[in-house]
Amino acid sequence: MLPYMIKRLVSLTISLMAASLVIFFVIEVVPGDPASFMLGLNASPETVAALRDSLGLNAPAPMRYWQWITGLVQGEFGISYTYKVPVSELIADRFWVSMPLSVYALMLSTAIAFPVGVIAAARRNSPTDVSIMGVTQLGVAVPNFWFAMLLVLLFSITLRWFSAGGFPGWEAGFFACMKALTLPAIALALPQASILARVMRSSLLDTLGEDFVRTARAKGLTRRQALWRHALRNALIPVLTIIGLQFSFLLAGAIIIENVFFLPGLGRLVFQSITQRDLIVVKSVIFLLVFAVILVTFIVDVTYAIVDPRLRRARA
Amino acid sequence: MALLEIEKLNVSIKGTPILRDVGLGVDAGEVLGVVGESGSGKSMTAMAIMQLLPVGTEWNGAVRLGGKALETFSEKDMCALRGNEIGMVFQEPMTALNPVQTIGDQVAETILVHSGKSRREARRIAREALNRVGLPEDRFPLDRYPHDLSGGQRQRVVIAMAIALRPKLLIADEPTTALDVTTQAQILKLLKKLVDEDGMGMILITHDLAVVADMADHIAIMKDGEVVEAGDTVTLFREMKHPYTRSLFEASNHVPSRNPVNVPGRGKPVIEVSGVVRDYPLPRRSLFSAPGHFRAVDHVSLAIGRGENVGLVGESGCGKSTLTRAILALDPVQSGEIKLDGGVFSTHGHGPDRDMRRRVQVVFQDPYSSFNPRHRVDRLIAEPFFLLDEQPDREERHRRINEALVNVGLQPSDAHKYIHEFSGGQRQRIAIARALIIEPSLIVLDEAVSALDVSIRAQILDLLADLSDRLAISYLFISHDLSVVRAITDRVLVMKSGKVVEEGLTEDVFRNPRHPYTKELLAATPVLDEALKAREARAAASGLGASS
């Protein structure tokens, strides 16, 4: 197990380095001079020079990259050009809206998709299966932000069960916050759950056709027992991959959904920063999100090893 | 009363009959061999007994186990019966076990499902079962996972699951087909021992007449979903009432008749392999150690003369496939040299040029993956023309394609068909045509008849012998099947762990093996005539005992 973990950790670090290089390149090298880009066309050369100075842009690019990375490791993201406060402060509050929303949605999506996928596979070609497949086919096609609007229309405007948006802040208490995040999380989770349920079903049907399931039946297990004890755990392996991929979609989706519900998350911050051309904030937020995606990939890899003993072997 | 009786068993899938009026019987302590070629319905019979038929299958008939009419059993009753009164062993041990569960848990599950025993007790019984099948505790603790085990060991685990509760009947469906011959001998011996110890009845399903002649007390021959002949093993082989039985028997023992025409240069060396080495890098043990090497082929030398057929035998992992790939120049050699027709074919850091390459062609094992499904036969067999410096013109091309097809017993009109229109045997003929078309000096036959049914195999062997006689082509015939090698080759090499351990004229090696490994291989190979003789001798001895 340990060599496998080390190998995954090494590849995690390499991915992070490469991702940070890409971000740095696109945001700081491609525009030419970020300072004049940020200030726009009408800025005087003196102000541009001053900003360049304060941002340390006179240093060569590799140097700036090094400073950025060393800063990141210490939790220093730099100073926001528009807000004049440390970016880490700006991000911290908003992070605690976006991240809980994504995780909430991921949990919802998994909690719905697993049983639905298993039931559909267990009752293959039954009316239950056919209707599940039909509903999920539709679910896959629904854009989450539009679904969010429909939810607002139904639950906030018509039924008045939830407020149409806003976030009370964590000091208002856990339940108040979770309530504010519930509609957004449902809007994010249901389309993803449709995908996941379909993957779960087809993966389970694949494994049900494996030789070892036939062996289990020959031992005297019922269809149901063979499914639960033998097929399910093997079917999880491809499902895990999809869950890992889904997290990145959920994170991206959360950024969009925040707009529907007026949630003060990273999405709102990054869109404001784009309008204000605050590249420092944009750079930091993107790095943070990419970091989250890569971290989840790592977690999925480790989970593989727990599910599949073949990976646990020292094949580093 | 018989332990298992099947009467008038009919199975059909969506209206297509698969089994017709099948009747079989097995007594306790007795082995029934069910023999047939692919598609004969022998596996379907087994699944019908277990009532594990695919969805959409309809069946009727009587299946009685110890007097109980299984056709009246509900699915729940059958679950209680499977694994408890009937055990089953399958063909493919590599996929028959759940990869994410320990072998102990998988064997213990049989016990837990059928009895109210505690987990501890179940694991104790599982341990006992694993010990019985030759997986002792010190080397095979209960917490091993299947991926740690070889194919033969996995098959032992499957057998342990099947016999853990000492069932009355054991069904073994081609239990040794995927295994090497020495492993096959061990598994067959184990099955025989278990039948004797527990007084089980066993149904042994196989395509191999030699295996049943050795193992079975009674035999049923199946063809196209029907039992064409059944009876006591010795009597059945002695009488062979049904023509299909006779043709199967003949095909299994088939030796092509040879009649080489005199061709100038016959016997002159074609290929000379000297001191060839193939290493594979092993995965690094840790980040800091240098990667190791696995020597798959270790200083192998061999020579083949014009018109000569040389066999290369050995078990899986012995390096024969790696050597084949080196001779085909698919992989480079690390050291040593391969010479062809006197010139250097390949050596370390140097591969063959086009003209050299042209002179070595190949026929692979699997007729179904040997052809690009999108090309027509003419394009498929003309592929090696790529190696000619000057492409033949349309007419020449046409003529040579026709000639190649006729040479392998097909029609020129077949050139315009697609590969899916042909059977496995016909496809193998097309593969031979593809190898022949640019008149190579050597054709490598890589398990070229191993995937074929015996009757088709006999035809292909005849074709190969005929081509070799007429055209003086040389073959390197690679196979794990000793009887086939004996039938077709002049000389044979035995390979083990990357080295050639014995070499000589085929008949000499088979009659007087010198190396202990060759002896072991030959002893493990079931031979139909010898098995029958031994069985007759035993029958005679016990008959004398009974009458005196």
Next chain:
Amino acid sequence: MTDMNVEPSLRMGVVLAALRTPSFMIGLVLTLVFLFAALLSFVWTPYDVTQLEIANKLKTPSATHWFGTDAFGRDIFSMVMIGARVSIAVALIAVGIGIVIGVPLGLLAAARHGTLLDEIVMRANDLVFAFPALLMAIMITAVFGPSAVNAIIAIGIFNIPVFARLSRGAALSLWQRDYVLAARVAGKGRTLISAEHILPNITNLLIVQGTIQFSLGILAEAGLAYVGLGTQPPLPSWGRMLSEAQTMIYIAPHLAIFPGLAIVFTVLGLNLMGDGLRDIFDPKLRRAR
């Protein structure tokens, strides 16, 4: 997966199978409807959407305005038609980018399996996967400003590793086939084998994945346009229509309904078509499912 081989002589059979696969036919009809609407919008729409008629604003659906009108009095039906044009174009070009760059990369990695080149291609793929299309779009927009072209690039880049991985995986298993070995024995090089034996035998797979990525592209384009990173005014797009509708969701909910339904039906149509194609190309799979 790689058994999705359809022999050319069976092409007629494929057409017949397609006609007998209801999901494919429904998907095909839906897709064709939107494709037709998109093409028609170049020459004709019921109303001119560049003309603002404030007097006619926020009309609910009626016989004159089938889908109603927006806050500027523009005909929503006409806007949905033009929106189809944008969505389909963006998604289609993005799929094209993915195929044109991803497939050769995947084939190359497979042909050089186990070499440094293979490793580099695969690691680069992993890296791109860490940037969902939205993040890519945010980065590009932050530097170049929002436009439909940037949306295409962002979605296209995300499609590259999808096709690269798919074709590499499928190609790797084909490289094990005996017919590829036979081609190597016939002296053919890796490039020629990739073109002659590998690519033709993975096209079915690519077509199926292509329809799936097409539908994902439409969803992604809508999302980007919704947050203002995609198509810019005055050209209507489904995503931006929804973001405009959101501000008026209390007074005119119908504004949000029709563009959303347009997205759902297009994506549904493409997905049904993709699933249907999979069944048609691989009857074995259909039996198993």
